[in-house]
Each structure stands twice: as C-alpha cells, then as structure tokens.
Amino acid sequence: MDAIKDFLLPPAKSTLAEQTDSLFWFVHGSSLILTIGLIAVIVYFVYKYRRKSKDETTPLITHNNALEVTWSVIPLILVLIVFGWGYQVFMNQTVVPDDAYEVNVTAQKWIWQFKYENGAQSTGKLHVPAGRPIKLIMSSNDVIHSFFVPDYRLKQDVVPGRYTEMWFNAPEPGTSIIFCTEYCGDGHSDMLGEVVVHEEKEFKNWLAENAGGGSKPEDLAPEEWGEQLAQEWACTTCHSTDGSQMTGPTWQGKFGNEENLADGSTVTIDENYLRESILEPNAKIVEGFPAVMNTYQGQLNDEQINAIIEYIKTLK
Numbered sequence: 473m474d475a476i477k478d479f480l481l482p483p484a485k486s487t488l489a490e491q492t493d494s495l496f497w498f499v500h501g502s503s504l505i506l507t508i509g510l511i512a513v514i515v516y517f518v519y520k521y522r523r524k525s526k527d528e529t530t531p532l533i534t535h536n537n538a539l540e541v542t543w544s545v546i547p548l549i550l551v552l553i554v555f556g557w558g559y560q561v562f563m564n565q566t567v568v569p570d571d572a573y574e575v576n577v578t579a580q581k582w583i584w585q586f587k588y589e590n591g592a593q594s595t596g597k598l599h600v601p602a603g604r605p606i607k608l609i610m611s612s613n614d615v616i617h618s619f620f621v622p623d624y625r626l627k628q629d630v631v632p633g634r635y636t637e638m639w640f641n642a643p644e645p646g647t648s649i650i651f652c653t654e655y656c657g658d659g660h661s662d663m664l665g666e667v668v669v670h671e672e673k674e675f676k677n678w679l680a681e682n683a684g685g686g687s688k689p690e691d692l693a694p695e696e697w698g699e700q701l702a703q704e705w706a707c708t709t710c711h712s713t714d715g716s717q718m719t720g721p722t723w724q725g726k727f728g729n730e731e732n733l734a735d736g737s738t739v740t741i742d743e744n745y746l747r748e749s750i751l752e753p754n755a756k757i758v759e760g761f762p763a764v765m766n767t768y769q770g771q772l773n774d775e776q777i778n779a780i781i782e783y784i785k786t787l788k
C-alpha cells in the first residue's frame with residue numbers, strides 16, 4: 473500500500489498533507505469500487521439477458537421502489553461524507569493559526585522573492601523554521617502566478633494588486649520544490665523555487681546573517697557574487713552564459729561589442745547600457761528579441777547591479 477502511495481503522490485511533508493491524502497484516497501477508493509461493481513453488473517446482464525431465440529419479446533417493467541431508493545440513498549450518503557470531510561480539511565488549510573511566522577512572497581516573471589521580518593531577503597529559496605506554522609502573504613508584480621508546493625499539497629494563486637495568503641507547518645527539516653502553476657509567459661516552466669526547512673536554531677542564524685538583505689558576502693570577488701546573483705535572480709532563465717539562444721540575448725562575448733537594436737540603431741555594450749537594461753529593460757530592445765523583461769528597479773541595489781555587470785564582463 474505504501475509503495476502505491478509513493479508511486480502516485482509526492483511525499484507528505486506538511487502537517488496537513490496527510491488529511492488531504494486521506495480524503496483523496498477515500499474519493500478514489502469509493503469511485504474505484506463503484507466502477508468495478510457497475511462494470512461487473514453490466515457484463516453479467518449482457519450475458520444473462522442476451523437474446524436466446526428469434527421471436528423473444530422484452531417484458532414490460534415499470535419501476536422498482538426498493539432498487540431506486542437504494543441507488544439514490546447510497547450516493548447521497550457518499551456525497552455528504554465527501555462534503556463534510558472536505559469542508560473540514562478546507563477550513564484547516566484556510567484558517568491560519570494566530571502564532572504563525574509571516575513571510576512576504578513576491579512573484580514576478582520569472583522569480584520568487586521572499587522578505588522576512590528583519591529585512592532579510594531571499595530569491596528562489598524560501599527559508600523557514602521547522603515545526604512552526606508559516607504564513608505566506610503573497611502578491612505579484614506583473615501577471616497571475618500560482619505558488620504550488622506538491623509536498624505540502626498546497627496551491628494558491630498569486631495575483632497583482634492584491635494579497636493572497638496560505639499557511640503550512642513542515643515538521644521535518646529538508647527541502648521541497650516550488651512550482652509556478654499558472655502559465656505566465658516564456659519562462660513559466662523555469663519559474664522554480666525551493667522551500668528550505670531549517671531547525672529553529674539554524675533558521676535564526678540564517679536570518680541574522682541575512683539581516684538587511686543584499687550585501688555582498690565577504691569572501692566573494694564581485695564577479696563571483698555577480699554569478700551567484702544571476703542565478704538567484706533567475707537572469708539565467710532567459711540569458712545564457714555560453715552563447716546559446718534563449719528568450720533573451722546571451723551574455724557571452726557581448727561586453728565591449730556593438731549590439732543591433734530593434735529600431736535599427738546600434739549601441740555599444742558598456743556598463744551604462746547594461747545598467748539601463750537591468751533598470752529599464754524596454755529602453756533599448758535588441759533586434760530579434762521580444763520585449764518581455766521586467767524592471768529590477770527597487771529590487772537589485774547598485775552594489776548588486778555592479779556585481780552582475782562585473783560577471784558579464786568575464787564571459788568572453
């Protein structure tokens with residue numbers, strides 16, 4: 473039984489996942505039993521009431537009260553069980569416990585950003601303490617995205633212009649994948665993230681180290697930090713670093729050269745052009761590429777932008 477469960481569903485890593493799964497198995501189990509029963513009866517009747525002689529006539533049957541009540545009452549009971557049970561699970565998932573730890577989530581094409589109580593920030597990775605209810609307050613900077621963690625059996629739309637919420641409690645340290653599950657453009661299928669569940673103490677350390685957010689790790693050279701940022705901020709979802717063609721122009725071999733723009737003019741790729749392209753992506757569109765990039769104004773600070781430019785310079 474456990475083998476079938478593992479084959480059909482991802483591991484259940486939140487306190488409420490088991491509840492969802494039990495209901496899931498009840499609905500599917502009862503449907504399976506009814507389906508097999510129905511098919512057995514059909515096969516039996518096909519055989520029993522087959523035409524045996526040429527001039528046989530079908531007898532006239534009007535109704536059968538006992539049978540009709542039976543096949544109405546049994547499904548009614550099943551539907552009421554599923555409703556009551558489903559309502560309970562839904563309420564458990566919807567009502568956030570009062571002591572929940574809050575994290576702000578911002579979605580934009582095509583990254584997940586997380587902001588914590590002390591100003592700490594992370595991109596792509598949601599850091600949370602184990603064994604505590606976590607409340608996510610989510611919003612989008614552009615189109616509709618959807619935050620989906622299969623291991624927690626949770627999915628919630630993330631919408632521009634308003635907040636949506638969801639909560640979970642992951643008792644064990646470990647990682648779980650986050651998918652965007654609302655089609656949001658070219659990079660949708662690459663809009664991945666990860667929940668990193670820490671022991672309480674480890675989480676406190678992580679939070680303290682990242683307080684204020686966005687300053688350079690001391691042991692890194694600017695170009696190394698830039699490479700790290702390019703991955704964290706998902707630049708590399710659209711810009712290859714090896715010359716291959718993706719949604720946006722590659723970063724390889726570009727610095728110092730000329731670029732042809734969609735309006736027929738050309739521009740030299742220098743620090744100012746790169747900075748402008750990060751802050752105002754639609755100011756200069758490269759010929760042959762769609763104008764789909766979002767601004768990173770107010771998200772990447774000057775130090776981070778410099779580091780990314782330093783990294784691009786190293787891609788010869």
Ligand code: CUA
Pocket residue numbers: 579581582616617618652653654655656657659660661663
């Ligand atoms: Cu964001 Cu799909």
